[in-house]
Amino acid sequence: MPIGLSNIGWKMYIVNGSWDIIVVALIAVFWVETKGKTLEEIDAIFEGQKHSNVPDVELVRRGKAQIDVGQVEQELHTVVQTMKLE
Known part of the structure; x- marks a missing residue:
């Protein structure tokens, strides 16, 4: 930015603003x-x-999929026990 300002002066602000608009459009x-x-x-x-x-x-919320809570709790318990042993 300092080099551009020293070379082309206030026009550097237009270049910078144009680049910002291009980036916003791409995003x-x-x-x-x-x-x-x-x-x-x-x-x-x-x-x-x-x-x-x-x-x-989203599938669970709509009722198209089920979660087995018992299995999840068992897996969590196994992970916790494994972490305690390490």
């Missing part, structure tokens, strides 16, 4: 929306596949 077009998504859903968006067997929250 508006190409930015991937991740608001309201779980980590598993974000993983599927960026990696192309889901790396866990956890059902999507």
Whole structure:
């Protein structure tokens, strides 16, 4: 910025503002929306596949998928016991 200001003066502000507008337009077009998504859903968006067997929250909310709470509690208990042994 200092070099541009010394070479072309106040016109550097126009160059900088134009670049900012281009960047905002690119972000508006190409930015991937991740608001309201779980980590598993974000993983599927960026990696192309889901790396866990956890059902999507939206499917559970709509009643199209079920979560076995007993199995989840058993897995958590096993993980906690393993961590205590280490």
